Amino acid sequence: MALQLEYMPEQKAFRAEVRAWMSAHVPKEPLATLEGAVGFAQHREWERTLASGNWGTITWPPEYGGRGANLIEWLIFEEEYYRANAPARANQNGIFLLGPTLMEFGSPEQKTRFLPEMASGAQIWAQAWSEPQAGSDLAAVRASATRDGSDYILRGHKIWSSRATYADWCFGIFRSDPESVRHKGLSFILVPLRQAGVTVRGIRQIHGEPGFAEIFFDDVRVPVGNRVGQEGQGWSIAMATAGFERGLMLRSPARFQATAHKLVELYRQHVSEAEPGLAARVVQAWMDAQAYALNTYMTASRLMAGGAIGVEASLNKIFWSELDLSMHRAAMSLLGARAEIQSHVPDAVDVGGWLEGFMFSLAGPIYAGTNEIQRNIIAERLLELPRG
Numbered sequence: 541m542a543l544q545l546e547y548m549p550e551q552k553a554f555r556a557e558v559r560a561w562m563s564a565h566v567p568k569e570p571l572a573t574l575e576g577a578v579g580f581a582q583h584r585e586w587e588r589t590l591a592s593g594n595w596g597t598i599t600w601p602p603e604y605g606g607r608g609a610n611l612i613e614w615l616i617f618e619e620e621y622y623r624a625n626a627p628a629r630a631n632q633n634g635i636f637l638l639g640p641t642l643m644e645f646g647s648p649e650q651k652t653r654f655l656p657e658m659a660s661g662a663q664i665w666a667q668a669w670s671e672p673q674a675g676s677d678l679a680a681v682r683a684s685a686t687r688d689g690s691d692y693i694l695r696g697h698k699i700w701s702s703r704a705t706y707a708d709w710c711f712g713i714f715r716s717d718p719e720s721v722r723h724k725g726l727s728f729i730l731v732p733l734r735q736a737g738v739t740v741r742g743i744r745q746i747h748g749e750p751g752f753a754e755i756f757f758d759d760v761r762v763p764v765g766n767r768v769g770q771e772g773q774g775w776s777i778a779m780a781t782a783g784f785e786r787g788l789m790l791r792s793p794a795r796f797q798a799t800a801h802k803l804v805e806l807y808r809q810h811v812s813e814a815e816p817g818l819a820a821r822v823v824q825a826w827m828d829a830q831a832y833a834l835n836t837y838m839t840a841s842r843l844m845a846g847g848a849i850g851v852e853a854s855l856n857k858i859f860w861s862e863l864d865l866s867m868h869r870a871a872m873s874l875l876g877a878r879a880e881i882q883s884h885v886p887d888a889v890d891v892g893g894w895l896e897g898f899m900f901s902l903a904g905p906i907y908a909g910t911n912e913i914q915r916n917i918i919a920e921r922l923l924e925l926p927r928g
């Protein structure tokens with residue numbers, strides 16, 4: 541007998557509710573890029589719109605203003621979100637990374653002070669972990685937090701901070717014990733970005749927009765009450781945050797299914813001029829996106845039954861980042877010479893956002909822990925190979 545996979549009636553009702561809301565609220569015209577000033581303001585407004593319908597933080601528990609959605613509902617939500625072509629999330633770092641971190645490690649005051657403003661889109665957060673000498677090797681963090689009465693004085697240099705150019709606050713890890721080495725003696729501190737001593741300098745990326753930034757801290761004073769957890773506990777808190785990032789929620793399968801769907805459409809438009817072998821690449825991409833979705837449903841069911849994600853997160857990260865790259869490469873091949881036209885230039889016709897998407901897909905194997913590092917994790921923890 542064939543296995544019959546079916547959504548429950550309440551899940552179907554939930555999907556219908558999301559679909560109706562998205563169809564009424566998603567902007568008809570795409571917003572300007574999230575990586576530029578105009579687009580960022582538009583995306584901030586979109587966060588407010590989502591919050592007004594209570595769709596901004598669906599996985600947060602009701603006591604923090606969320607809907608307490610489970611993982612299957614989250615997957616359904618994401619499918620409808622991408623189906624509606626809804627805008628990218630400006631406050632992803634706040635809602636998916638810092639929010640859950642504060643729920644687990646924050647003081648009652650921090651929860652009351654930060655979570656509502658985060659959920660409403662009033663405060664946009666950036667993640668300030670990487671430093672010029674501390675990327676893959678994050679434990680090499682040098683930026684310091686020196687205790688001075690009831691304050692810390694922050695000094696140092698962070699880099700590659702997504703959206704920091706326009707964000708309001710950042711969450712960073714700083715060395716609070718000057719004698720410490722590596723993972724010990726770090727603290728997790730919340731810092732307003734618009735204050736004396738903080739310099740945010742945008743880094744112009746391959747697409748020309750400066751949303752990415754370096755952050756310089758020159759004797760920046762923040763109250764001790766801005767520290768999350770205990771002094772010196774920063775590493776374990778950061779690892780819990782990274783777990784939220786590398787787990788299921790950073791990239792939902794719906795994102796890649798939507799790209800695969802657009803790729804199939806693009807192929808249909810260009811079938812007459814497509815070079816040999818492209819059909820196979822398009823079909824493979826579509827199957828991989830489906831496989832990733834089915835695998836994620838399986839993982840979600842397992843997690844809901846009390847399981848843990850562990851090393852599988854590293855396998856997922858490699859799979860989706862490589863899939864994204866191969867889909868965008870196939871689209872570039874289909875568009876031929878026109879692939880190099882940016883979607884906003886006046887003569888751009890039928891090029892979609894493929895070039896911008898391609899340029900961003902190049903970063904997939906780097907952010908949230910590079911794919912080489914994920915391979916190390918798989919080698920050591922899953923395959924139990926000796927350390928290289």
Ligand SMILES: Cc1cc2nc3c(=O)[nH]c(=O)nc-3n(C[C@H](O)[C@H](O)[C@H](O)COP(=O)(O)OP(=O)(O)OC[C@H]3O[C@@H](n4cnc5c(N)ncnc54)[C@H](O)[C@@H]3O)c2cc1C
Nearest residue numbers: 667668669670675676677700701702903906907908910912
């Ligand atoms: C789009 C994007 C967004 C980002 N957003 C943020 C953000 O918001 N906040 C933030 O703090 N950071 C952010 N980052 C930074 C990101 O986390 C780092 O780029 C990443 O951790 C790699 O660090 P690195 O750039 O210093 O490279 P390095 O660590 O110097 O690595 C260089 C190369 O060496 C390889 N390598 C390093 N160590 C090993 C090893 N042990 N074994 C095998 N290979 C190794 C790496 O895989 C890589 O290919 C972002 C990066 C990108 C691209």
